[in-house]
Amino acid sequence: MKDFEEAPPGAGLSLPTATPLQHRLMVLGLIAAVFAVLWLFSAILTPFVLATCIAYFMDPAATRMARAGLPRSLAAALLCLVLILIGLLGLLLLYPLILAQIGVLLARLPAYVATIGSNVRDLMLDLEAAAGPEVVDARLRELVVSQAGQMMSFLGTAATRLIGGGLALFNILTLLVVTPVVAFYLLRDWPGIMQRLENWLPRRSAPTLMQLAGETDRILGAWLRGQLLCCLVLGLFYAIALTAIGLELGVMVGLFTGAISLVPYVGSLTGFVAALMLAVGQWGTWGGAGLVLAVFLAGQILEGYVLYPRLLGDRVELHPVWVVFALFAGGVALGFLGVLLAVPMAAALGVLTRFWLRRYLESPLYRDPPPG
Numbered sequence: 246m247k248d249f250e251e252a253p254p255g256a257g258l259s260l261p262t263a264t265p266l267q268h269r270l271m272v273l274g275l276i277a278a279v280f281a282v283l284w285l286f287s288a289i290l291t292p293f294v295l296a297t298c299i300a301y302f303m304d305p306a307a308t309r310m311a312r313a314g315l316p317r318s319l320a321a322a323l324l325c326l327v328l329i330l331i332g333l334l335g336l337l338l339l340y341p342l343i344l345a346q347i348g349v350l351l352a353r354l355p356a357y358v359a360t361i362g363s364n365v366r367d368l369m370l371d372l373e374a375a376a377g378p379e380v381v382d383a384r385l386r387e388l389v390v391s392q393a394g395q396m397m398s399f400l401g402t403a404a405t406r407l408i409g410g411g412l413a414l415f416n417i418l419t420l421l422v423v424t425p426v427v428a429f430y431l432l433r434d435w436p437g438i439m440q441r442l443e444n445w446l447p448r449r450s451a452p453t454l455m456q457l458a459g460e461t462d463r464i465l466g467a468w469l470r471g472q473l474l475c476c477l478v479l480g481l482f483y484a485i486a487l488t489a490i491g492l493e494l495g496v497m498v499g500l501f502t503g504a505i506s507l508v509p510y511v512g513s514l515t516g517f518v519a520a521l522m523l524a525v526g527q528w529g530t531w532g533g534a535g536l537v538l539a540v541f542l543a544g545q546i547l548e549g550y551v552l553y554p555r556l557l558g559d560r561v562e563l564h565p566v567w568v569v570f571a572l573f574a575g576g577v578a579l580g581f582l583g584v585l586l587a588v589p590m591a592a593a594l595g596v597l598t599r600f601w602l603r604r605y606l607e608s609p610l611y612r613d614p615p616p617g
Contacts, residue, residue: 263447271447283586287579294585296427299328302469303428304435321432325425332421339500346497357526364525457596465592468563471556472507478552479503479513483544487520490536494523506548508572509565513548517541567591 283290303324310320350357431438446454480503487495502516517537524533571591575583605611 263449268447283579283582287582291582291585292423293427294582296424296431298469298585299424299428300431300435301466302473303328303432305466307432307435317436318433321429324432325429328428329425339496343497343500346494350494350497353526357523360526360529361522364529364531368531457600461589461593461596464563464596465589468588468592471553474556475548475552476503476506479506479544479548482547483516483540486540486543487537490533490540492520492524492533492537493527495520498523502544508569511569513541513545563588563592563595567595 307317307320307324310323311317315323443451443455480500482499483502484496484499487499489495492498498516498520501519502512504512505515506512520537520541521534524537525531527533568588568591571587572584575585575587575590577583579586
């Protein structure tokens with residue numbers, strides 16, 4: 246690349262130019278190669294993709310430390326060590342507590358199911374008396390009661406698999422061992438990797454591609470860092486608030502709600518339904534529903550008026566509906582690996598769509614006046 250750039254103009258043979266067909270074939274070949282790699286190696290790609298996300302997340306901090314005079318390798322090692330220590334500290338502090346709460350859930354699950362079924366049946370009887378049997382009949386009542394019981398049983402089944410799943414435990418251990426090592430090497434060599442990728446871009450399209458990559462990096466970085474901080478704060482808030490109102494499984498539900506708040510609106514709604522059912526199962530009445538509702542309303546106010554404007558604001562050009570669709574589509578296609586890849590791909594597709602839309606609005610296809 247350097248020799249080609251330093252060659253004097255007009256000295257030597259003229260280089261052949263690539264045809265449009267060759268450009269299209271190259272793009273299609275790259276897309277096909279990416280999909281082939283995802284399809285063939287999806288079972289082992291998760292720790293590597295997670296390590297790439299970690300390196301991308303910590304690259305600004307490593308760059309600032311390197312500019313301050315610290316060697317890049319040492320900065321990467323320190324950041325990865327801090328991340329490992331935080332993970333181990335969280336595991337040591339939270340894992341026994343969550344394990345104990347899962348044991349409480351499994352022990353009291355039959356009583357919870359019976360209590361929730363009784364309360365739901367009474368509620369449906371009241372609705373039947375108020376609205377009449379034409380709106381709420383016996384079949385609908387029993388269907389709602391059975392669905393409520395199945396939801397509680399699902400919580401118990403998921404908790405059992407979380408504790409006793411040997412394959413899941415093996416995958417977690419693999420993530421804990423492989424991910425930090427890969428993240429260290431990627432974080433150490435991140436500037437060189439980005440420079441090498443830039444040098445491999447087609448020279449004719451390199452400025453446009455770099456502009457699109459910079460816009461994608463700006464949007465993705467703002468969303469990823471802001472959303473992860475939102476999830477962390479919301480998880481701690483819900484865990485503390487639900488425990489404060491007396492919910493026995495408040496820590497587990499709160500942390501679970503914060504973790505799935507990565508999916509806009511879906512996370513908070515799922516956490517609210519789970520907390521509401523557990524509150525009814527624990528207290529035996531609908532009296533605790535008001536406390537749970539107050540906690541989640543406060544959480545939504547905290548998220549919508551404090552966290553989101555400060556941590557994300559107008560920098561993120563990812564619509565919540567687009568994020569939800571991308572996360573669900575990635576999860577259906579590739580499982581947890583698809584969830585990791587969903588938001589980067591959504592950000593890149595959003596940038597490309599806006600770029601193509603600008604090109605279209607400037608083209609004769611849009612500007613040509615109607616006949617007559």
